[in-house]
Amino acid sequence: MELWLDAAKGPLFRLCFAIMILGLIRIFLLDIWGAYKAYRKAGDKTMPWKLIISRSIEWLFPVKRFGHNRPFYSVISILFHVGLLLVPLFLFAHVQLWRESLGFGWITLPYQWAFWLTLSTIFFAVALFFGRLLNKSSSFISRKQDYLWPLILLIPFVTGFVCAHLSINPQTYQTFMLIHVLSGDIIFVLIPFTKIAHCVLMPLSQVVCTIAWKFPPETDEAVCSTLNKKGAPV
Amino acid sequence: MLKTNQITPEEKKKAFTSIRKKEINENQKLNVLYHIEDFNVNDRPQRFLEAFAAILKHSNYKMALDHFIRMSAKCSRCATTCQVYQATGDPKDIPCYRSELLLSVYRRHFTMGGLLKGRLSGGGYLTDEKIQEMAESFWNCTACRRCSLECPSGIDHGLITHLGRYILSEIGIAPRALVVSTREQLEGATKNTSAIPVPALKDTLEFLEDDMFEEKSVHIKFPIDVENTDYVFFPAVSDFLMEAETLMGIAAVFTVTGDSWTTGTGYFDGINYGLFYSDRMLERVVKKIDVETKRLKGKNVLIGECGHASRSAKYFLPAYCGGKDAFPVINIMEYTYKIWKEGKLKLNPDVVTEKVAYHDPCNIARQRWIINQPREILKSFCKNYVEMTPNGDENICCGGGGGTVSIDEIRPYRTTVGGKLKADQIRKSGCEILVAPCANCKKQLRELVEDQGIDCQVVGLHDLIYKAIIFDDSQIIKKEDEPETLKKEN
Numbered sequence: 001m002e003l004w005l006d007a008a009k010g011p012l013f014r015l016c017f018a019i020m021i022l023g024l025i026r027i028f029l030l031d032i033w034g035a036y037k038a039y040r041k042a043g044d045k046t047m048p049w050k051l052i053i054s055r056s057i058e059w060l061f062p063v064k065r066f067g068h069n070r071p072f073y074s075v076i077s078i079l080f081h082v083g084l085l086l087v088p089l090f091l092f093a094h095v096q097l098w099r100e101s102l103g104f105g106w107i108t109l110p111y112q113w114a115f116w117l118t119l120s121t122i123f124f125a126v127a128l129f130f131g132r133l134l135n136k137s138s139s140f141i142s143r144k145q146d147y148l149w150p151l152i153l154l155i156p157f158v159t160g161f162v163c164a165h166l167s168i169n170p171q172t173y174q175t176f177m178l179i180h181v182l183s184g185d186i187i188f189v190l191i192p193f194t195k196i197a198h199c200v201l202m203p204l205s206q207v208v209c210t211i212a213w214k215f216p217p218e219t220d221e222a223v224c225s226t227l228n229k230k231g232a233p234v
Numbered sequence: 235m236l237k238t239n240q241i242t243p244e245e246k247k248k249a250f251t252s253i254r255k256k257e258i259n260e261n262q263k264l265n266v267l268y269h270i271e272d273f274n275v276n277d278r279p280q281r282f283l284e285a286f287a288a289i290l291k292h293s294n295y296k297m298a299l300d301h302f303i304r305m306s307a308k309c310s311r312c313a314t315t316c317q318v319y320q321a322t323g324d325p326k327d328i329p330c331y332r333s334e335l336l337l338s339v340y341r342r343h344f345t346m347g348g349l350l351k352g353r354l355s356g357g358g359y360l361t362d363e364k365i366q367e368m369a370e371s372f373w374n375c376t377a378c379r380r381c382s383l384e385c386p387s388g389i390d391h392g393l394i395t396h397l398g399r400y401i402l403s404e405i406g407i408a409p410r411a412l413v414v415s416t417r418e419q420l421e422g423a424t425k426n427t428s429a430i431p432v433p434a435l436k437d438t439l440e441f442l443e444d445d446m447f448e449e450k451s452v453h454i455k456f457p458i459d460v461e462n463t464d465y466v467f468f469p470a471v472s473d474f475l476m477e478a479e480t481l482m483g484i485a486a487v488f489t490v491t492g493d494s495w496t497t498g499t500g501y502f503d504g505i506n507y508g509l510f511y512s513d514r515m516l517e518r519v520v521k522k523i524d525v526e527t528k529r530l531k532g533k534n535v536l537i538g539e540c541g542h543a544s545r546s547a548k549y550f551l552p553a554y555c556g557g558k559d560a561f562p563v564i565n566i567m568e569y570t571y572k573i574w575k576e577g578k579l580k581l582n583p584d585v586v587t588e589k590v591a592y593h594d595p596c597n598i599a600r601q602r603w604i605i606n607q608p609r610e611i612l613k614s615f616c617k618n619y620v621e622m623t624p625n626g627d628e629n630i631c632c633g634g635g636g637g638t639v640s641i642d643e644i645r646p647y648r649t650t651v652g653g654k655l656k657a658d659q660i661r662k663s664g665c666e667i668l669v670a671p672c673a674n675c676k677k678q679l680r681e682l683v684e685d686q687g688i689d690c691q692v693v694g695l696h697d698l699i700y701k702a703i704i705f706d707d708s709q710i711i712k713k714e715d716e717p718e719t720l721k722k723e724n
Contacts, residue, residue, distance in 0.1 A: 027304060034297030041294060044552035044560075051602060059386055069235060069314035069384055077309070077386075137313035141334065142327035146308045196305045198387055205305065205388025212298035212393055215553045219292045220514040226288035227404065234417040234515065 023192025042214035083121030275405025285404035327388035377636025468504035469538025470673030504543030510637030541595030591665035594629035595672035634678025717720025
């Protein structure tokens with residue numbers, strides 16, 4: 001068991017983490033490259049930066065949107081994201097691991113904060129799952145991954161909570177810790193290839209949409225030519 | 235948050251009862267509410283994919299579609315903001331579902347992952363049924379783009395609907411009303427969507443000038459084919475037939491300022507249905523504005539009270555006609571606001587006493603282009619101004635957006651489903667006069683208040699300005715100063 005755990009925490013973790021980072025860099029750069037190429041093609045190169053930035057900030061910190069639509073869902077979703085980001089990044093035990101391997105660390109969450117944030121994230125993940133399942137419009141448009149993601153994300157949180165806060169025998173601890181680390185590894189690998197890619201692409205959305213409406217000149221002739229419609233009546 | 239109730243089964247039946255003949259549906263292998271010209275029904279999926287590929291090759295849509303398929307979280311926030319979905323309660327009207335119709339085709343046929351998955355599973359091909367669903371769904375949408383404000387992932391469902399309609403039009407599926415009008419505009423004898431011949435235009439403008447003199451005792455002119463003016467004017471051409479008071483208000487404003495402007499007889503139509511169904515047509519129509527402004531050696535393009543005409547000129551004249559060297563495009567409300575701010579425009583606050591509200595046209599307000607200017611003008615002379623909420627960039631569409639207002643055969647759908655939330659908002663405001671500075675919004679809102687039994691008059695901003703405008707004494711011609719010929723006529 002210990003060997004498995006060491007592998008999961010060591011080489012496997014490094015591999016999965018590298019896949020995530022490289023994968024995210026890849027899609028981020030592809031997005032930027034696509035937007036740049038489109039911008040180069042566009043006839044109108046003016047960009048309403050003020051509007052783009054203000055709308056991007058509105059969604060990165062969606063406080064303004066709390067009371068708008070589905071307020072219950074919105075609040076849960078935002079709080080879920082808060083826990084999802086803060087706990088893995090600032091948990092004392094996690095930062096300690098980074099410190100051991102990198103030689104430096106960063107600020108950590110106080111014990112009580114970590115305790116309540118983990119519990120709330122578990123609670124909100126369950127709420128999001130049932131929210132999707134029971135809401136008529138959400139369930140109609142949901143894919144498999146939309147249901148699976150809250151459940152997959154639950155695994156490291158539940159197992160981590162058990163290991164950190166409950167008294168269990170060493171054997172069980174090892175099992176839970178292995179599941180905790182492995183599920184984390186799997187999540188890292190999945191991130192760039194699923195909708196969780198929004199963690200790096202979201203800030204680009206408003207720019208991408210703005211450029212998409214910047215049409216290139218002379219497309220009429222080019223499309224006509226490709227479709228053999230030159231001279232065809234309207 | 236303003237919400238509306240779902241329509242009743244009776245209303246649903248009324249809204250979705252097609253007046254298309256059954257045999258037409260069968261011949262065209264398409265069951266939609268709007269009329270379509272005869273088209274080739276063979277190999278539709280193949281031709282759809284060819285058109286899709288050609289458009290992707292020559293446009294900027296690909297990078298947006300790539301972004302959207304990576305981002306889409308299917309949270310359904312867009313559902314709660316969509317006025318069509320609120321009215322029908324049909325999950326197929328959820329903007330994200332509608333977008334997925336096209337995104338799934340893109341994913342399956344134009345991405346490596348989709349092609350591999352397709353090869354392995356041997357399925358997922360585009361079918362006639364899916365094209366049928368798109369043809370229905372993309373034209374149920376009013377293309378108001380309000381859902382794009384509510385999407386946490388920033389997905390512009392309006393852009394996907396726009397693209398979907400464009401691809402469909404390339405295989406012959408587009409509302410006949412829009413195609414026929416655009417054909418007249420681009421290839422017809424009159425070169426405008428309302429088929430107004432130039433002599434009729436001149437007669438109309440002369441008649442309006444006489445009318446204005448009678449009413450205001452001021453020589454208000456509609457200059458025609460004047461070269462080197464500051465502004466070349468392109469209203470929605472239907473205004474010449476249906477919105478005389480809007481045009482008179484605009485002419486009156488120019489009379490007060492003395493700025494030079496003109497309407498060209500070479501081309502005088504601001505309408506651009508290409509924005510609603512085909513980028514190719516959008517480009518062709520925009521270029522006509524450029525050519526006419528060059529012919530008249532004008533300095534600026536001035537668009538009348540029309541949302542989509544303003545947007546198509548403002549955003550696509552630079553795209554297709556020279557980028558930063560393209561003619562600057564100004565909406566008439568911007569011009570009027572500027573001269574009002576400078577104190578050149580005086581308005582009588584005792585003329586309009588009714589309760590007045592302002593409706594934001596989506597194509598003008600969604601991008602926060604013109605929101606406060608008309609409100610400030612209205613508040614300055616309408617004593618009883620009320621605000622409808624939500625408004626501004628979060629406004630509620632009239633229900634006839636995206637070109638649907640011009641499709642007469644779907645009026646029951648527009649006034650029962652598309653405009654239901656707007657009708658509730660108008661009722662709630664209690665306004666007696668609704669100011670809608672857009673030819674399309676005006677038509678839709680008039681039909682909406684009529685069909686929904688709301689007692690409210692729909693006018694343009696310049697209609698009210700015309701009523702309240704105060705001319706300088708030096709411009710008013712007293713009876714004794716009138717030329718003999720006019721006195722006799724009077």
